Amino acid sequence: MRYAYFPGCSYHGTGKEYESSTHAVAKKIGMELVTIPDWSCCGATASHGKSHLLNIALPARSLAIAEGMGIGEVTTGCAACYQQLAHANIRMTESEEIRDKVNKITGKEYKGTLKVKSLVEAIGIVDPETIKPLIVKPLTGLKVAAYYGCLLVRPPEITGFDDPENPVFMDNMMKLAGAEALDWAHKTECCGASLGVSNLNIAVRMINKILKAAVESGADCMVVACPFCHLNMDYHQKSVNKQLGTTYDMPVFYFTELLGLAMGISPDDLGLKTHFTDTQKVLNQVG
């Protein structure tokens, strides 16, 4: 299990806990993540509004470098980075015309030999028999609402690894970690993404719907696989409470954090102490 690893911008800031827990879990399961040297911005949601070519060229640059590493498979934790890399990869492999054009723009030749996998897929396809013995502190009794958001599993033509309407990859991992994965309604609703930064009034209402559904399903906590989902659910939870008069106190974890916890990695190493919504009650619950 060797992957060229694309960290993405949020790993240095809002998604710090995702970064540390990803590496901690990868180490445990024997997955080698080799950071793509000199990787650059994936373009995220801004570039495709500007230009289709720019939208492909930005991730294509990093893909070209990754191809040179001779690893064959690329992975990234961030859902937006994954979407951008996977999309560019498909466009670059299916059309020679686009490939030539983009290669000229980036000044780096990408031949189109890579496979792009989301971290959820990369860890999700690991043989359960490899992971089972590593679960030393099973999360028994913990009710988890797995929240996938929009970009991780959609559109299916780009992602294709999980069901676009009722994804189960994270649910299965949580079950493997000993937790109870809840069947709830808002697995793939939009969290508001960048509206959390640019137009909070709209975002809080979108976040509220998701938190409400999670609470109604009886969840002790939520688990996500995207730094933006985490930012909106975790950091903006108090904005929702303030603006809408709600009283949410729902810890939100990256799936790697809960996996790590079940594997006996210390909460400090996973970054559990830097969340905005206190994680202590879950830590108390699973000991």
Add this chain to the structure above:
Amino acid sequence: MVAASQHPNIQLMTYSEVTDVSGYIGNFDVTIKQKPRYVDHVKCTGCGTCTEKCPTKVPSEYDLGIGKRKCIYIDFPQAVPSKPVIDAENCRYLKTGKCGICKKICPTGAVDFEQKEEFITEKVGAIVMATGFDLFNWEEAYGEYGYGRFKNVITGLHFERMSNASGQTGGKIIRPSDGKEPKSVVFIKCVGSRDEAKGKEYCSRACCMYTAKHAHQVLDKIEGSSAYIFYMDVRTPGKAYDEFYRRTVEEGAQYIRGRVSKIYESGDKLIVMGTDTLLGKPVTVEADLVVLATAMVPSEGSDIIAQMVGCPTDKDGFYQEAHPKLRPVETMTGGLFLAGACQGPRDIPDTVSQASGAAVKVVALLNNDQMATDPMITQIDEKMCSGCLVCKEVCPYKAISEKTITERIAGQPVERVVANVNTGLCQGCGNCTVACRSGAANLKGFTNQQVLAEVDTLCR
């Protein structure tokens, strides 16, 4: 059905399957498998005691699993003949050799566990295909409606069984989850129809009307109820159809133009999220029951029968008519006619009309002593034919067979095989003339020489 079963010239073969068809127009040989009923229908009086006493209950196929049926059963109340069969897969006696209650109590001794399947061969002059339709398997395609995980999301056919007075609920509309009466019912049209991404390209044609009927039934039968219908278009061409739809609207059915993007459960309610494209706004409806108007698709196994009979099919698997406007009940295979939804989605009046048309076509065919065929058909030059029979493989109408002829070579009689065209079956499509390597197959009026002469003239 009852009238048909009692007609002296009609032989009704129930609980049986066509397993082979050979021959051609006016001269078909049909092999029919009579499946074992385990009940002698000559002795049986249809008294129903066996059904009453049978201890095994299984989900009823006819009621789409809403209710149960016994193991010795009559499929539905109007079935002809009104005599039971035993479901061998679930019968205790046939599985374990224990039970046999039906046999013990039958007053006429009609139950016969030793019955075996029988094969019957019949000679017929014409065949009418009437294999009907099935409903599109929405559970596989529409994850946004829950992939069939929500008990209270049902299809129009389920609703039909519930609202039927002789059905399991006695005509009462209920929620499958808890048997309660739904107060708010959402109908979604075009589930699988007119949806190239998830379903079929075509309109299923009957759904607009039956959904209007269902909405009317909800409003009529359940006091204080509301009915919401999500639609793309309301298509009601037909005598008195639009009037019926208008009446439903005036009764209070709320038609919302737009698609439903998601259904989820919240408590014992279903939350239906959609859009009203006329208002340009998203809408959310709290519903007790959601009824999907699913697309019609060719019935399961109709492709196998089509192959057996040599019936052409279209891109969606429906049987292909000879001409969409001028020969809508005939096929390109002589003596083969179409009736009903096997040809394409249609409602009851259209089906009855088409079936009547097909019947008359058959009568006209069988009333003639001689048959007029198209003269522009294939002829085989036996001298040139090498007997490879490639033509037989490519013929869509099964018009080519092999024939043994005797030739004199160097004064000695020699037997060899050549292709033979059945002039009653050949439709002059020309497939064989293209496939024939030696040039022995030629279309009358369009022989290779004639076509080449035309080309020569044009190129001069």
